[in-house]
Amino acid sequence: MTDNQQxxxxxxxxxxxxxxxxxxxxxxxxxxxxxxxxxxxxxxxAGSTLAIAADLVPNPIGFVLVGLTLVLGIGAIRxxxxxxxxxxxxxxxxxxxxxxxxxxxxxVLMLGWGLxxxxxxxxxxxxxxxxxxxxxxxxxxxVGVRHYAEDVS
Amino acid sequence: MKNxxxxxxxxxxxxxxxxxxxxxxxxxxxxxxxxxxxxxSLPLAFGFAKLFDMRIEEIFFPNGDEASGx
Numbered sequence: 660m661t662d663n664q665q666x667x668x669x670x671x672x673x674x675x676x677x678x679x680x681x682x683x684x685x686x687x688x689x690x691x692x693x694x695x696x697x698x699x700x701x702x703x704x705a706g707s708t709l710a711i712a713a714d715l716v717p718n719p720i721g722f723v724l725v726g727l728t729l730v731l732g733i734g735a736i737r738x739x740x741x742x743x744x745x746x747x748x749x750x751x752x753x754x755x756x757x758x759x760x761x762x763x764x765x766x767v768l769m770l771g772w773g774l775x776x777x778x779x780x781x782x783x784x785x786x787x788x789x790x791x792x793x794x795x796x797x798x799x800x801x802v803g804v805r806h807y808a809e810d811v812s
Numbered sequence: 813m814k815n816x817x818x819x820x821x822x823x824x825x826x827x828x829x830x831x832x833x834x835x836x837x838x839x840x841x842x843x844x845x846x847x848x849x850x851x852x853s854l855p856l857a858f859g860f861a862k863l864f865d866m867r868i869e870e871i872f873f874p875n876g877d878e879a880s881g882x
Contacts, residue, residue, distance in 0.1 A: 681838045748853050749841040807844045 681750040681804070689742040696735035704728050749807060756806075757799030765792035815872045817846045820864050835859045 682690065707724040710716045716724065743751055769788050776782055821831050828846070832839040837856065844850035845860075852860070852872075861868045 681840050683836075683838055686838075747838040747841055748856060749838065749844050749850055752850065807840070807849050 681747055681753070683747055686742070686746050686750060689738070689745055693735065693738040693742050696731065696738045700728070700731040700735050703731055753800060753803030753807065756803045757796050760799030760802065761792045761796035764795040765789075813851045813872050814848055814875055815845065817842070817860065817871065820866075820871065821846075831863075834863050 703724075707721075707728050710724065711721050743754060746754065765788055768791055772780070772783055772788075817831075821828070826834075828842045829839045832842045835842070835856065836859075841850070841852075841856075845852050845856075857868050857872060860871055864871060
């Protein structure tokens with residue numbers, strides 16, 4: 660039962676472009692925290708990549724940068740799991756379906772491209788598959804929102 | 813799964829947002845349940861039942877079994 664939770668159900672605009680209409684204030688707050696971790700991770704990853712690639716840091720510090728990047732990544736995952744646990748149940752379902760599309764799509768793309776490479780197509784960096792999974796995650800959310808779109812009543 | 817939520821809500825002159833507010837879910841969730849696009853979790857179904865002071869099977873019923881719930 661949800662009697663003791665009582666979040667307001669006024670939709671919050673401006674967050675999570677595809678699911679914004681589904682966000683209760685609690686979901687929006689959780690998503691803000693998740694986004695903050697993501698921004699921190701992205702900035703730290705970019706900085707670490709540049710520093711290591713340009714040989715700006717000695718090896719021991721490079722390992723520390725990698726370790727901190729991983730810590731930020733784990734923190735972001737934890738925030739996303741907490742967001743899902745507390746999310747409105749339709750939003751959670753849409754997110755689950757989007758993750759399925761992203762994860763499955765990524766696997767299929769990797770396997771398919773692996774075969775195409777054997778046929779002579781150029782090799783693709785693994786990070787591009789990760790980017791494709793993120794894009795598929797966004798598409799999956801849009802598909803979910805559209806699927807459960809409300810009828811005018 | 814079909815349901816009588818729209819009728820029950822109309823009887824009380826509640827909007828979807830009102831109903832969502834009572835249950836702590838988004839209005840879109842209420843809409844998706846009402847239109848049969850989404851089957852609610854058991855806790856949410858109990859929430860509907862408690863709110864309308866009815867049993868779950870009086871509100872929700874399998875497709876093609878509408879009469880049994882009325």
